[in-house]
Every structure is written in C-alpha cells, then in structure tokens.
Amino acid sequence: MFRSYLKIAWRNLRNHKFHSFLNIFGLSLGITCFLLIMLYVNDEFSYDRFNQKAERTYRINADVKFGGVEQLVAVAPDPIGPTLKSDYPEVEDYVRFYTKEDSRLIRKGNELINEHRVVHADSTLFNVFTLPVVAGNGTTPLNDAGSVVITASMAKKYFGSVNCVGEILEADGKHYKVTAVIKDIPANAHFNFDFIFPMSEVDYEWGNFLSANFQTYVVLKPGVDYLQFNKKLRQVVEKYIFPQAKDIMQLNSADQLNRGDNRFEFNLFPLTDIHLYSDRQGEMSANSNVQFVYIFLAIAIFILLIACINFMNLSTARSAARVKEVGIRKVLGTDRTSLIYQFLTESTITSMISLLFALLFVILMLPFFNQLASKSISVFNMFNAKLLLTILALPFLIGLGAGCYPAFFMSRFQPIKVLKGMSGALRKSNFRNVLVIFQFATSAILIISTIVVFRQLNFIQTKDVGFDKEQVLIISGSVALNGKEELFKQEVLGINGVKSGTVTGFLPVSTAQRKGWTYWKNATMDLNNGISVESWNVDVDYIKTLGMQIVKGRDFSKEFTSDSGAVIINEAMARSLGYNDPIGQKIYTGAAPDIEELKIIGVVKNFNYESLRKNIGPLCLTLGKNNGLVSFRLSTSQVGTAVRQIESKWRGNIGDAQFNYRFLDEDFNRMYYAERRMGKIAVIFASLAILIACIGLFGLATYIAEQRTKEIGVRKVLGASVGRIIFLLSVDFLRLVIIAVIVAAPISYYFMNKWLGNFAYRSEFPWWVFLVATVLCLSIAFITISFQTIKVARLNPVKSLRA
Template identity: 50%
Template sequence: MFRSYFRVAFRNLWKNKAFSAINILGLAIGLATCLLIMIYVLDELSFDRFNKQADRIYRVDADIKFGGTRYDIATAAAPMAAALRQDLPEVEQAVRFRGYGGFLVRLNDRNIREDKVIYADSTLFNVFSFPLVAGDPATALTQPNSVVITENTARKYFNSTDVVGRNLLINDSINYQVTGVMKELPGQSHLQFDFFASLAGSKESRELNWLSNNFNTYIVLREGADPRKMQAKLNQVIDKYIAPQIGSAMNTSMEDFLKTGNYIRYSLMPLTDIHLHSNKKAELGPNSAIQYVYIFSAIAMFILLIACVNFMNLSTARSANRAKEVGIRKVLGSIRPQLIVQFITESMLISFVAMILALGIAWLLLPYFNELAGKEMSIGLSSTPWLAPASLIIAVLVGLLAGSYPAFFLSAFRPVLVLKGAIANGFRTGLLRNSLVVFQFSISIFLIVGTMVIYKQLGYIRNKQLGFNRSQVLIVQNTEPLGSHARSFKQELLAMNGVEGATMTSYLPTSALRNDDPLFLKPVPDQENAITMQTWFVDDQYIPVLGMKMLKGRNFSKNFATDSQAVVINEAAARLMGLKDPLNQKIYEFRNGMQSKEMDAYHIIGVVKDFNFSSLREQVTPLALFLGENRGSMAFRIRGNNIPQLVAQMEEKWKVTVPNQPFSYSFMDDDFNALYKSENRMGKISLSFSVLAIFIACLGLFGLAAYAAEQRTREIGIRKVLGATATNIVHLLSRDFLKLVMVAILFAFPAGWWAMHRWLQDFAYRITIGWQVFGLAALMAVVIALLTVSFQAIRAALTDPVKSLRS
C-alpha cells in the first residue's frame, strides 16, 4: 500500500512540475538556512567543552570600584592562584596567564613578528586538555625562558615537530628553549595562542602585590565542590590579604573603604560560559555573545516556519485541481484516513527531496557563511556527525508539519458536492491561510527593520565625531626594534613629501594598550583624595597629529622644561576631579606603585576635549596624558593620493634602518572599524537572512495569489463581461493582499522597535529609531508584496472571459 502511495505521490509531483519546483525550492532554502544556523549555534555552544575538566574549571574575575571609576575585569592579582590553592581545600589546581605582547622570532636571517604569545604557569597542562606531541607536560614550563609551541609553529621554524631542546632567538637577545610541542588548539577554544612561554622568569609573577590585577587566573575545583560556596569563601581571601594592603596604601580600614562606595569583589566565571557570557576588560581573546545565539536560533525557526507555511499555502492553492481526485477516490471507496496518508506521503516526499537539496545548498553556502560569521566550520562525518540523523528527523517533522493541514483539508471534501462542481463550504474560508501570510510578512518586516537599524547604527559609528581625526593616519606598528634610532627614523619619515606630522607612542585611541592608575588631589594617599583614570605617555605632537582640540590651557611644548612634570587631562577627568578650572592645579601619583609612600606632583597645563578611546558601547572615561617616550608604535598624518608609493618609501627607509626586521603598518580608520567586527557581521548576516525570509515569504504570497485568482475565475470573467478593465481586476485582487501586509506591519513594528531598542542599549552612543525606519520598511514590504501579487493578478486580468465562464 505504501508503495502505491509513493508511486501516486511521485506521479502527481511530476505532473505539476512548476508547482513542485516552487514548493521544493521554498522548503530547501528554509531547511538550508536552518542547517547553517544549527551548525553555527552548536559551534558557539561547544566552546571550551573539549577540556576534560571543563565542568570544574573557573576563571577568577575582579569587579573593582575605586577613585570614581569601576573596572569589571577578567584578571586577578598575581598571588591569587597560590593563595586559593593554599587556603581553600576545594581548589585542586590553578594556572595563571599574563600577556606581555608579542615578540620577534628569528627565522634564518630575518625576524618574524608573532602576536599569538602568552606567558603561563607550569601547571597549564594540569588544568587544560592541551595534549603534547613532544615534551613532558609536567616540566615543560618550569624553567625560565622555556616555551611550548604548536605543531604548525614548529614546522614553520624548524620544518619538523621533533624540536624539543632546540632554541628560538627572541627579540634578537634571548634564547628560548622549546620544551614542548602541542597539537593545534581547537577552534572552539577561547585560548588561541601559538606560543606558551614560561612565567617562571617573570619577577611580577612572584610579587605579593594584591592591589594590581594583571593575571588571568583559572582554577580547577575538586569533584563535588560547590562553586556557590566557593564564591562566598573568596571574601575570606579579600579580608586576609587585600584589606591589609589597602589599609597600608590608603591609610584606612576595609570597613571605611567600603563605606565610601568603593569595593573589591571577586567572582568565578565557568570556563564554558566565557565565550558567550563574558565581555570584560583584559579578556584573552574576542568573545561572542549569547544574544546572537538566541537571535539566530529564532531566525532559523521563523524561516523554517515560513517555508512550511509556503507549503500549506501552495498546496491549498492547488486544491481545486485535486478536488475531483478526492471525490472520485471517495466514491470508489477510499476512506479519509487513507487520503490523509496519501497527502502526508506527498508532503514527506517533498520534504525529503527538499532536505537533500538543502544539504547541497548548505554545503555550497558554508564558505560564504564562514566568511560572514568569522569561523571555520565544515560539513562532514567527522566534524558534524549529528547532521545525518538531525536532517532525517527535521525532514520527517517538516513533512508532517507542512503536510498536515493540506492533508486534513483536502481529505475533508464532500464527494457529492465536488463531483457536481462545488467545493466544500470550508474551502472558501481563508482565515488560517491569511493568518499564515500575515505571520510570514510580520517576520520579514521585523527582519527588515532590524537590518535597517543595525546598518544605521553602524553608519552612525563610522561618521560620529570622535574627538580625534582618524582619517589619513598611518600607523607603523611594533617599532621597538628601532631602539635608539627611533627618533631619527621618525624625523626621516617626517621629512618625506606627503607626511604632515608624526607622533611616537603606543597609546593610540584605536590600540589595545591601556594603563590605569590611582591619582590623588592632595599629596596624601587616602581614598577621599583618590581618583582612578587612564594614564598615557605621549609626546608633544600627539594632540595636533591626531587632530584633537584643546579646550583650556595648552599642549606640551619643548620650550618648557617643566613639562616633564606636567599633565593634560580630558573633560571626563576634570568632571571627576570636581574642578571648574583645573589649570595649574596639581595631582599626585605614587612614584613606584601603591606600595610606595613616595609621591610625585604634576601640574595641569591643559584640558583636551573628550575623545573616544574605547568602543562606542562605553562612555568616555577619565584620562591623563603625561609627557614621556613610548617607542611601541608611530602614527603619521599623511596627505596625497599616492599612498602605496609613500608606504613603499617608508618600508624602504625601515629596511635601511633595521634590516631583517618586519615592517608592519595599518590605517587608523581600519583599526577603528575592526572594533565593530561583530556588529558588521551581524548586519551582513541579518541582511542575508532578511533577503531569504522575504524570498520565501514571496513564494507563499505567490501561492495565495494563485489560489485567489483560481477561486475567483468565474467572478473575474463576469466582471470583465460587465465592463471591468484589466486595471480594475488587478486592483481588486491586489487590495486584499495589501490588507494582509498592513496587518503584518501592525504586528511587526512594535516587535521590531522593542528588539532593536534592546540591542541599542549596548551602545553608550546610539541612534534613535525614528519613524523613517518604519516608513521605509513599510514601503519596501508593500512594494515587494505588489510585485509578487501583480504577476498572478495581471495574468488573471488578461484571461479571456469566455474561457473563465466556461470553467
């Protein structure tokens, strides 16, 4: 019997090739989109779960408020790891990471810049599941100047992975011994480094300074330990170790420290939550956000539902052609359950064919999707073993969901009425189908609104006045190898035609280098006088080269010897200090850190207009600029159209000054845009999904238009005989669908406004969602609907009325 069902189903699909193709295409696109998003979501949820102890590994994070500034950071104090292992029996193991930036590695006669460098404790392999292919994990990082590298890195420098005991020359001065070679880190690890250097040689790692938080600290809890109870015990560590140092540095008790609104808190972040739930300062790499997982999952579900709705609409649109078949089958003895099985079989056949096509579409689109999402996902038996059973289950569920309504609907036709040329009363009621079309277009309009708001916010970010001029600024990076030649190199480039100005510092608005310190309004280190802010070291050309504006006072000058003890602050710092006229006021800083009692005085010579040196998700925070030399990078303001030639001249001068050293550069505009990679990706993915959703929804609208034209064939013929023009007929058929679109707009706009309003709250500087967004979205929806319906409406309007009346 089932063989007969499949044979009849196949014949019916083959007979109506165009209808079947539209149906299968709509389902296939919806299924392919669903599969791609499933691969993305599962990849996001799998981060760091490959670690054998993943469920017991936690990162120790700090939440600190002091001197009017709050810091939510992914780091802890240097002695934290040892103290937790010593004082809390629940802690089984701990490891610390410290980033000191990249380094230069000698390869043959040249240096290569390596930035994926991290320093780690020798307990690294006791915490994380990073298998070594060579070397002993127990001793690999116990000695100073030892390093563990990945397989690809070993092949890059030695053409082999059997390299334990060999040396790498770092920064032209230090030999690091390779003590281990590890397998390539999985893409689903938030730790993406090629070099793990030993912390054993770091003096900072051995200091008992609890007031500086620079180490990413991970602990492993023992089996059965309750992380919530551990959270409470972290307060004991604060009272035992941190309180005495605060008392010594600030001349106050911990109780008084807390009374003024200051605090120091530590918390445990589960390892498996870091990628999707953590976006703190000093992260070891860029993370994603759980909101995107929710959004994309919802989009996948909606697009799949839209595809199923299409199937229902297209099936019922063709129901008049199946009515006689149903009537004859019933007269010949078929019962309703048999008819239901027949139509469900057709639905399942379409679903399975669509799924096969969807797998092909997903495979073809995956490289493009990887580029959008910034991932390296793949489809295969090893990488996605769940795909085959999941595809089978989805195909069955989609077949049942999409085919159930047409099956029950078509099998309910009364044979007597059908064979007389009439169709069951329920056939003319289109409430469900209209509701489904409203649902389709509501989702499509929602996606249109979301995409428009995202792109409008990105445009606002690109065009916002940031307080500095980022255009036409070329940054020569990693200039440390210049050493004593740094100043002369800067002057030689400054003399080039096309270079208008130059400044030497790593503290650029678009760089990652940041430094915050406590300053004091009086030469007394107590919390009442304390203010915490960013402290940067720049030269006298920094402000003019970057196009910043002085609001009060003056910039640093070589003509004033006292500027070595001067400071320029921004507006936010002036507000934090509560000074209406900060010029010539003094601020004080510890000479050798908070453990020192000696302080240096600096006089304020100017106030610079606030400029954004962090993401626009954050407000501008207090900043103090000190006159000093930092040779990490140089920024050049350039002019002219022949930029490649100018860059080539700079590189040539670099090679003459420091042969065999890598020359790297970037443009400040590009560095700024890189801060918003996730938003740019979100915009592109949303645009792609919006186009797919609209396309699939249009297929559904096309089906309903065909259904309406088919149902009103005789009415159209009569109207044309009585004098109706083609324009009248098109207007008649289009009017009903425009009503559905308007209803969809009423549902989509409030939901779109709410969702995008929530998304914009992540930005301190953001657009307002004006009526223009909704007006344009409504216009697009109406135009798309009209274009879709017009084909069927014009076709019906141009039909010979004689043929219509004979139908």
C-alpha cells in the same frame, strides 16, 4: 498500505511539477538557512568546551570602583592564583597568562618576523587546558626559563617539521629551546597563541595584590559550587588586599573597600561563558555576544516557519484540484484517517526531498558562509550528536507540522458536495490569511532590524569620537628598533607627506594597551578622594598626531622640562575631580613613601578610547616612555609614497625585520566587527526569508487567479479594464501585507530598541523606517503577484469563459 501511500505521493509530486517545484524549492531554502544558522549557533556555544576540565575551569575577574568610576577587568593580581591554590583545598590547580608583550620578533633565516600570537604562561598550563602535545615534553615543557612551546603550524613555518624539539628559536635576540610542539589551538577557543614562553622570564614586581595584569584561571575540584566559592574570595580581600592597601588608602578596616559606592572584589567566571557573555577590559580576544546568537537562532526558526507556512498555504490552495479525488475515495470506502495518513506521507516525502537538496546547498554555500561569518565550520560539524539528531528529525517534524493542517483540511470534504462541484475548497480562509500575515510580518521585522543595524553602524562611522582616525599609520614590532624609536620617528618626520608622529602603545581603540590606575585629589590618600582612572604614557606629539583637542590649558611641550611631572586629563576626569578649573591643580598617585605629585596642565576634549558601547571614563595622559607602537599622521594625497619611504627608513634602521603596518581607522572598524557581520548576515537571511515568502505568495496568486478565471472573463465582457482586474486580484494580498507591517512595527521597535541599549552612544529610531519597510513589503508582494495577475487579466474573455 504504506506502499500505496508512497506510490500515490510520488505520482502527485511527479504529475504536478510546478506545484512540487514551488514546495520543494521553498522548503529547501528554508531548511538550508536553518541548518547554516544552526551550524553557526552550535559553533558559538562550543567555545572552550574542547578542554577536558572546561566545566570546572574559571577565570578570576576583578571589579573595582572608586570615586564613582567602575572598572570591570578580566585580569587579576599575580599572587592570587598561587594563593588560592595554597589556601583553599577546593582549588585543584591554576594557570596565569601574561599578555603585555603583544608581539615578538622571531628570526627565520635572515628575516625577522613580527609574530603577535605570543604569551607567557605558568608551567601548570597543561594541567588546566587541554593542549595536545604532538612532540616533546607533555608534562613540564615550561619549567625552564629558556624554553618555548610552539604550535604545529609554527613548527612547520620555522623548522619545516613538527619534529623540532631541541631546536633553538630566536625571539627578540634571545635564544629559546623548543621543548614541546602542540596541536594548533582550536578556532573555538577564547584565546589563540602560537608561541608560549615561560612565566619565569617575565620582568615584573611580583607579589603585588593591588596591581592586576594577569589573566588567571583556576580549576575547582569536582562537586565544588563556584558561586559558593565566590563568597570565599572576600576573605582574600580581607587577608591580602587590605594589608597592602591600608597605609596607601588610609584604611581602618577591610570593610571600607566595599562600603558605600566603593567596591573591590574578585569573582570566578565560567570558562565556557567567556566567549558569549564577557566584555571586559583585558580580554585576550574580541568576544562575541550572546544576543547575536539568539537573534540568529530566532531568524533560523522563523525562516523555517515561513517555509512550512508556504507548504501549508500551497497545499490548501491546491485542494481544489484534488477535491474530486477525495470525494471518489470516500465514496469507495476510504475513511478519513487513511486520507490523513496519505496527505501526511506526501508532506513527509516532500520534506525528505527538500532536506536532501538543502544538504547539498549547505555543502555548496558553507565556504561563502564561513567567509561571511569569519568561521571555519566544516561539513563534518553536522555530525555533532545534537545537530545530527535535529537533521534526521527535521523531515518528520516538518512533514507532520506543515502537513497536518492540509491533511485535516482536505480530508474533511463531504463526498456529495465535492462530486456536485460545491466543495468551496478555495473560499477565503482566515487561517490561511493569518499565515500570510505571519510570513510578511517576519519579513518586515527583518527589514526594519536590518535598517536599524546599518543606521547604527553608519552612526558609529560618522560620529565625532574626539580624535581623527583617518590617515594614521601604525607600525607594530617597534621593539626591533631597540631603543632607536625616537631616532626613527625623527627620520620619518623628514619625509614629505608625514605631518607628525608619536611613540606609544596606548591608542584610542579597544585592541591597544590599557593601564588602570588610581589617583587622589589630596596628598593624604583615602577612599573618599580616590578615582579609578585609565593612565597612559605618551610623548609630546601624541595629542597632535591623534588629532585630539585641548579645551583648557595646554599640550605637553619640550620647552617645559617640568612637564615630566605634569598630567593632561580628559573632561570626564575633570568632572570626577569636581574642579571648575582644574588647570594648575594637583593630583597624586603611587604608594607611600613614594607619592608622586602631578600638576594638571591641560584638559583634552573627551574622546572615545573604548567602543561606543561604553561611556567615556576618566583618563590621564602623562609623559613617559612606552615603545609598543609608532604612529604617524600622513597627508591624504601622499599616503602610498609616504608608506614606501617610511618602509625604507625602517629597513635602514633594522634591515632584516618585517615592516608591519596598519591604519588606525582599520583598528577602529574592527571594534564593531561583530555588528557589521551581524548586519551582513541579517541582510542575506532577510532577503532569503522574503524570497521564501514570495514563493508562497506566487503560488497562492497562481491558484487564486485560476479559480477566478470565469469571473475575470465576465468582468471583461462587462467592460472592466485590465488595471481594474489587476487591482481586484491584488488588493486582498496587499491588505494582508499592510496588516503584517502593522503587526511587525511594535515588535521590531521593542527588540531593536533593546539592542540599541547596548550602546552608550546610539542613533535615533526614526519613524520613516516603518514607512520604508511598508513600501518594500508592498512592492515585493505586488511584483510577486503581478506576474500572474497581469497574465490572467489580459486573457481573451472568450477563452476565460470556456475555462
């Protein structure tokens, strides 16, 4: 019996090639989109899970709030890791990362290469994270101060082979012995380093619980509930934070640190949640957002549903061509159950063929998709157990789900009516109309969402962020100048086309250096007048080079030697201090007895030093040395020439060090990379969703037109024009599209408003977005059905009446 089902199914596919092509092509596209997005979603949820202790590993976060200003950071004080290990038996081990050195100059022959993926780590690194060693010491490779661990790719780059244990690596003029070579850290890790130096060489004032500069991870012993353990971290505040803070902040008890609007606490954050759920200051890399993952997952499901709806619509629409087959089978004794099995077999076979084509499309499109999504997903990722099970189940789920309605619809035809030609198989179907509305409502939602995303991106690009990001050249690796940064800056300022320059690692982009600090309004410090602030060391040319605006007071100047004890604050800081006119007022920082008094000499207009997702917080600029980067503002007409001359000056000062540069607007755009990527992917999949919906609409229009051929002939004989006939054939479909947009409007408005809520600064949601979506959907639908309606409307009525 089953063999008979297969034979009949194959014959129907072969004998109705156009119908089969529409079904298979539509389903293939839907499954292809579904599989690509599922590969993406699977990769996003796989971050850091390669670590054997991933489910028991947590990062220590710090939440600090003083003076109404909150700082949520991904870093912790240096002693907290060792303290938790020694004081709490629940802690199995810990490791700290120190990332303040964002690059090092590594020597390769006569060339110095600026490497950015560098970090300092504790010798316990390999007890926490799974980093397979391919050569050398696999247990304690970071125990010695002069040691270094490198990845396999760096071993090949600098030594030509992974067998380089014992070789000497020169970094910033210092010599390190390679003690281990590890496999390249997987791309699905929330950090990725090529050079790991020992923590023991970091020059730091150790033991300070009030300064947070280390990404710290702990492994809890099996069975320990991290949420319960979080409560014990309050004891750390009482036992260690309070003794160091009580004299500085004039505290009587540890409770004051978490009283009223103030907060000082630590909490554990699961390692496997960092990539999708964490967006704090001090992240080691730009994380993703779980909202994007759920959005793409919803798109995948909806596109697959659209493809399945196409199958259902096309199958039921084509039922007129099979009503006699059904009638004869019933007369010959075939029961309804057997007919249902027959139609379900046909739909399953169609799904299987579609899946094979979809797998081929995935293989062909994966390189392009990886480039679009900035991923390195392999075809072999489909062999993930859950994903493979989904792939194997897809044809049966689609075959059953999409084929169920057509099977029951066609198997219920009554033999007598069918053989008399009274099947009414293609009479108006409310259910089929609902399916068409669902398809185009989904398409409209995707169109509206895409427009909103790109409007927000355009808003980000054009909003006044308080500084001029254009034509600012940033040179990294300035440590190679070895104290000659100011000399280099002055030489470059003599180049035609260079307007100004500044030496500092603090820039108004989230990828630059950050330093949280606390300032007080009074010399006697307490929690009531303390404010958590971003505190940046800059030079006298910083504000001019970055194109910022002084709204009160003045800028730093070389003519005022007293500016070494001065501070420029932003408008947000002025509001936090509560001064009507802050110029000349004093603020204080430091720890007794070394209290530092700073005089406010200027107020700079608020500028967005983080992404537009966050409000502008208090900021203080002080004169100080910071040699992380050198930046220059260039003339727009002489950028290329100026860059070449700057490189010449660089070579003249350093000689063998790489000249690495970028522009500030590139760093600015990088902050919104996830949104831009989301927009591009949304455009592509929205287009594919519309294409799949149009395939079904085209098929329906074709069959509807065929069934109304005689009617059209009669109308033409009675004088109906071609335009009138096209209108009659199109109006029902266009009515459904309008209903679809009406359904899509409130849904898309709700979800996109929710997405825009992630931004402190956002674009408006204009009414015309819905009008554009309506016009686009109507135009696409009309163009799709017009191919067939125009053809039928222009038929000779004599031929139509003979049909």
